[in-house]
Structure formats: structure tokens, C-alpha cells
Amino acid sequence: MPLVSVLIPAYNHERFVQRCLDSVLEDPYPAKEIIIIDDGSTDRTSDRIAEWIDRHGHALRVEYAHHANRGIAATLNELAARAHGEFLRLGASDDYLLPGGLEAQVRYLESHPRKRAVIGDSIVVDRDGRKLHDSGMRDLHHADKRLYGSDEGIRRAVISQWAIGGPVALLRKSALETADRWTEGLRIDDWDFFLRLAARDALGFIDMQVCAYRLHGGNLSKTRHRATRIVNLTESWRVARRHADLFDEPFRTLLKAQSHYISAKIAFLQRRSLMLGFHLLAYLALSFASKLRLPQGGTLLEKA
Numbered sequence: 001m002p003l004v005s006v007l008i009p010a011y012n013h014e015r016f017v018q019r020c021l022d023s024v025l026e027d028p029y030p031a032k033e034i035i036i037i038d039d040g041s042t043d044r045t046s047d048r049i050a051e052w053i054d055r056h057g058h059a060l061r062v063e064y065a066h067h068a069n070r071g072i073a074a075t076l077n078e079l080a081a082r083a084h085g086e087f088l089r090l091g092a093s094d095d096y097l098l099p100g101g102l103e104a105q106v107r108y109l110e111s112h113p114r115k116r117a118v119i120g121d122s123i124v125v126d127r128d129g130r131k132l133h134d135s136g137m138r139d140l141h142h143a144d145k146r147l148y149g150s151d152e153g154i155r156r157a158v159i160s161q162w163a164i165g166g167p168v169a170l171l172r173k174s175a176l177e178t179a180d181r182w183t184e185g186l187r188i189d190d191w192d193f194f195l196r197l198a199a200r201d202a203l204g205f206i207d208m209q210v211c212a213y214r215l216h217g218g219n220l221s222k223t224r225h226r227a228t229r230i231v232n233l234t235e236s237w238r239v240a241r242r243h244a245d246l247f248d249e250p251f252r253t254l255l256k257a258q259s260h261y262i263s264a265k266i267a268f269l270q271r272r273s274l275m276l277g278f279h280l281l282a283y284l285a286l287s288f289a290s291k292l293r294l295p296q297g298g299t300l301l302e303k304a
Contacts, residue, residue: 001031002110004102004170005085008036009075010093014044016214019129021052023096023212025059029103033061035079036093040069045093073182073189080176088176092167094214098123101210105170108206116175116202119194120210121145122166127216136165136213148205155251158198160258162191166213169194175202187232192239195255199246230269237262250290257286 006024010017024034038046046066053062063082080088087106091097101120108118122136133139143163147153157163175197182189197203240259244252264279 001029002087002106003085004029004032004087004089004106005083005173006032006034006089006091006097007076007079007083008034008091008093009039009072009079010036010041010045010049011039011069011072012041012043012045013093014041014048015127016094016096016216017045017048018052020091020093020096021049021056023098024091025056027097027099027102029106032089032102033063033084035063035082037064037075037079038066039071039075040067071184071187073184073186076182076189077184080173080181083173086173088171088173090167090169090171094216095122095166096212096214097167098209098211101208102170104206104208105210108204109170109172112204114202115204116200117169117171117194117197118204118206119148119164120168120206120208122168122211122213123209124165125212125214127214129212129214132215135209136168137163140165140213145207148207151201154203154205155198155201155247156254158191158194158203159247159251159255160261164190164194166211168210168213186239187235191236192243195239195243196246199243199251226269230266233262233266233269237266250292253286254290257283257290260286 008020013020021034021036024032036049038049049064053064065078065082076090087109089097089102089105105118105120109115112118123131124133124136124140125131135145137143137145141161141163143157143161147157147161183192186192194203237259240255240262244255244259247255260279260283264276264283267273267275267279
């Protein structure tokens with residue numbers, strides 16, 4: 001069986017990191033290793049990792065390092081460089097894997113050789129592990145999962161209905177040559193990475209819960225702090241503008257429409273009503289134009 005390297009960037013998750021590591025050990029897929037880096041935690045995350053390795057490090061290969069805080073993208077790139085596996089499973093130190101997900105995702109990539117990565121769904125739990133939602137995609141992000149049944153639908157979903165919550169991706173290590181790894185310096189790195197994969201039709205989907213995504217108040221993407229939201233949205237706007245030319249029509253126009261939708265959110269938070277109206281009109285016009293540019297007889301849902 002091919003080796004899977006589970007990559008875990010850890011930061012200030014002393015309460016959750018051992019549950020994350022336990023879940024990798026408990027998954028029945030036999031050919032696996034853990035690569036974990038503490039990215040400059042200021043709590044006892046590092047101690048919790050060391051305690052876990054002392055207890056369970058004999059059961060599977062674990063490589064552990066820590067360094068001063070460099071951010072999620074730089075840490076993911078270092079984790080990938082240290083990995084030995086043919087496949088890389090993205091983890092998160094506050095979430096945990098669900099049994100069976102590794103094998104199902106490996107099977108998918110083995111049977112779909114042109115795909116470079118596959119995503120699944122998640123359950124959503126609270127800080128104490130109590131289930132909040134059965135489907136992160138449907139219940140938390142309100143996504144139409146039917147879109148993920150075709151390459152065209154995946155492109156549209158990744159562009160306009162981003163619903164990837166938690167560590168739900170398995171990728172070939174060789175995919176990093178296609179997607180140019182993670183862009184260092186970004187705070188919201190996952191949309192940037194998966195846009196590049198979707199533009200190449202390199203992303204697949206299995207409708208299976210492969211991890212538990214934990215909501216605990218410290219999730220970066222779920223902040224309610226207005227200034228932080230503006231910073232995150234501004235970064236997302238730059239990502240959308242930068243990657244529009246990767247896509248053919250109608251998806252290039254759709255990503256430009258999405259950049260105006262993001263700008264409308266920023267204008268709303270800044271209480272700039274005229275700019276809000278302008279960007280909403282531009283969004284609606286470009287969204288309509290993208291639908292007119294669909295191939296004749298085309299569909300974004302997989303045909304039965």
C-alpha cells in the first residue's frame with residue numbers, strides 16, 4: 001500500500017493536538033507516517049506533542065520539529081518537504097481524522113490517475129467534541145454538493161461557493177509541482193491553493209466525511225472582528241484577481257465576478273454604500289455574463 005504522510009501544522013492547540021494525533025494512530029490505514037511542526041506556539045502545544053510521542057512514537061513513524069512562527073503556508077511547505085509518502089494528507093492540530101477516510105481517498109486517487117488531489121466532507125464539532133453538524137459543506141457552508149460531481153461543477157464551486165472546512169484533502173506529493181506549493185505570506189492559503197488545482201481539473205471529490213472540523217472560537221476564517229475580516233477579504237480579493245487568467249471562459253468571468261462580490265463585502269464592512277452598490281451591480285452583471293458563456297448544451301451537474 002502507498003505511504004501516506006499526514007502533515008500537521010500545530011499552533012496554540014494544547015487542548016486539541018493529542019486528539020488529532022490519536023485520530024491518525026486510530027485510523028486503520030496501515031501505511032502512514034506523521035510529520036508535525038509546532039509553528040511557534042506560545043502555550044503548551046509543544047509539551048503535549050512531546051508527551052504523545054513518548055507514549056505512541058513506537059507505533060508509527062513520527063517526525064517532529066518546531067520553529068519560530070512563520071505562518072501556515074510556510075509551515076505546510078516545510079511539512080511537505082519533510083514527507084516521505086507518495087500521498088500527503090493535510091491535517092490540522094485542532095481537528096481530527098475520521099476512520100476510513102485515508103483508505104477511501106487513496107483508493108480514489110489510485111483509480112483517477114489524472115487527479116492530483118481529492119477532497120471529502122467533514123462533520124462539525126464544538127470545542128468539547130460534541131457534534132454540531134453532519135456535513136460541514138452542506139450545513140455549515142450551505143454548499144450544493146451536487147456541483148462537485150463534475151470538473152465544471154468543481155470549478156464553479158471552488159470559485160463561487162468555497163465550502164472546504166477542515167483538513168479534508170489528500171494530494172499526491174507530485175501535485176505540489178503542479179500547484180507550486182502554498183503561497184507563503186498568505187493568511188487564507190487554502191482557497192489560493194485549490195483554485196490553482198481546480199483550474200487544471202486536477203481536483204476530485206468523494207461524498208464522505210473524512211474528518212471532524214472543530215469550531216472553538218479561535219478559527220482564523222470564522223473571526224467576527226471587523227478589521228480582521230477586512231484584511232482577510234482583501235487578501236481573498238487579491239487571490240481572485242491574480243488567478244483569473246488561469247481559467248478559460250466562462251470561469252474566468254465568474255472569478256472576476258467573485259472578486260466584485262468580495263469587494264462588496266469589504267465595502268459593507270467599511271460602511272461605504274456607494275461602493276457596495278457598484279460592486280454588487282458588477283457582480284450581478286459578470287455572473288450573468290458567465291452563464292451566457294457556458295458551452296452550448298453544457299451543464300455543471302454530472303449527468304445521470
